[in-house]
Amino acid sequence: xxxxxTYFETIPSSHRSLILVGGITFFWLLEGxxxxxxxxxxxxxxxxxNLFFTLTTIIINFALAFLLLKTADWVTANNxxxxxxxxxxxxxxxxxxxxLFLDFFGAYLAHFTEHKTPKLWMVHLVHHTDHxxxxxxxxxxxxxxxxxxxxxxLLGVFLVGTPIAIIMLYQAMSLIFTQFTHANIKMxxxxxxxxxxVIVSPDMHKxxxxxxxxxxxxxxxxxxxxxxxxxxxxxxxxxxxxxxGVDTFPDEATNSSLKELLKQPFQGYRKPTNVN
Numbered sequence: 534x535x536x537x538x539t540y541f542e543t544i545p546s547s548h549r550s551l552i553l554v555g556g557i558t559f560f561w562l563l564e565g566x567x568x569x570x571x572x573x574x575x576x577x578x579x580x581x582x583n584l585f586f587t588l589t590t591i592i593i594n595f596a597l598a599f600l601l602l603k604t605a606d607w608v609t610a611n612n613x614x615x616x617x618x619x620x621x622x623x624x625x626x627x628x629x630x631x632x633l634f635l636d637f638f639g640a641y642l643a644h645f646t647e648h649k650t651p652k653l654w655m656v657h658l659v660h661h662t663d664h665x666x667x668x669x670x671x672x673x674x675x676x677x678x679x680x681x682x683x684x685x686x687l688l689g690v691f692l693v694g695t696p697i698a699i700i701m702l703y704q705a706m707s708l709i710f711t712q713f714t715h716a717n718i719k720m721x722x723x724x725x726x727x728x729x730x731v732i733v734s735p736d737m738h739k740x741x742x743x744x745x746x747x748x749x750x751x752x753x754x755x756x757x758x759x760x761x762x763x764x765x766x767x768x769x770x771x772x773x774x775x776x777x778g779v780d781t782f783p784d785e786a787t788n789s790s791l792k793e794l795l796k797q798p799f800q801g802y803r804k805p806t807n808v809n
Contacts, residue, residue, distance in 0.1 A: 534625045541705070542698040549705070553591070556709050560668035560716040569719040569735070569772065572665045582791040583669035586659070590672050593679040597687075604690045605697040614694015631699035632706065633757060638689025640707065640755035643682050645766070648750050653681065656798040661749070662788035664778045666742050668716040671708075675798055710756045714738035722772070733758050740770045744780045746807040780806050 561576075572579075608614045616630050647657040659675040674682065690700055714735050728734040733754045741752040751768035754761045761767040778788065781803040787793045 534628060537702070538624070538628065538698045541701040542696075544701050544705075549701075552705050553587075553708060556712040557668055557671075560712050560718065564667055564717045567719050569717050569739075572667070572717065574665050576667075579665050579667070579789070580669040582789065582794055583663070583673040585791055586674055586676075586794075587669070587672040589676045590674055590679045593676060594683060597680075597683050600687055601690060601700055602697060604687060605695060605700055608691060608694040609696045612694075614692060617694040628699055628702070631693060631695045632703045633759075634693040635686070635689045635695060635700070635703040636707070636754070636756045637760055638692065639682070639686035639703070641753050641760040641764075643685035644753040644755070645764075646685075647678070647681070648753070651802045652798075654804065655800065655802055656681065658779065658782065659794050659797050661742065661779050662782050662794070662797065663742075664785045664788060666715055666717065666739065666777045668712045671711040671715040675795070677798060707755055714755075729758050731758060732756060733761075736772050737761075737767075737769075739772065739775055740768055742775065742777050743770060744776045744778045744805060746805045748808070749779070749805045779803075 608617070615634060616627060619630070622630075644657075647653040656675050656677045659678070660670070660673050663670045663673055689695075695703070710733065714733050715738065716735065718735060720735060722736070725734045725736040729737045733752070733756060737752050737758060738754075740748050743749060748768055748770055751766050752761050753766055758767065778785070782788060782797075
């Protein structure tokens, strides 16, 4: 564990880029080998707007990274935050709790808030209006949402009290998990279900991408499934019944246009229809 922490304390930018590109490449190839749904689409054409938003997310996070570093330095120097106020514990447990709580603030709470706040939902809508969810959908976030997500992560770093090594580890895990859970890959249902007791599995997250309520407002987690189970937002739906997109924004051509996606947050508020 000390070796891992030392590595992530000074992880080079090139290695972080390799994690991003390597993850997309790996899951892209896996989607071709064991697809969950056989999409009738030109994969590269579909990927272009998603990769554009991936790039804007990288730029925004890179530009604001100094805030994470400053906050991490402050909480470390002042022994501030949840994991620093707990009784002394083994390093492995300190790291696990740090990642677990960052996952709550940076992913679950941010995601839940976006769904429950009308103006933020319209920003987050860009992510949900993908009709062909695959690994490139993972970082299909409007630039405004990238700023919002960063703010929640920064809040998490402050309240949890995580040093920079745990932050870098969390971000690497978060990236791989979101690529994994969005990837159009078919796993054994039993294995997927088993994984979902601990982590967010592909089938679990794809329920969240169903085009109607209440499924759209469920399964907000990114790495750990504990938060959805703890707060009662966990739901199941047969993978064969999942329909991607948002039923109140049904035009796939519009939802595939980069120009239209950039304008989506500024349209009139419309939540998905409740299936019940």
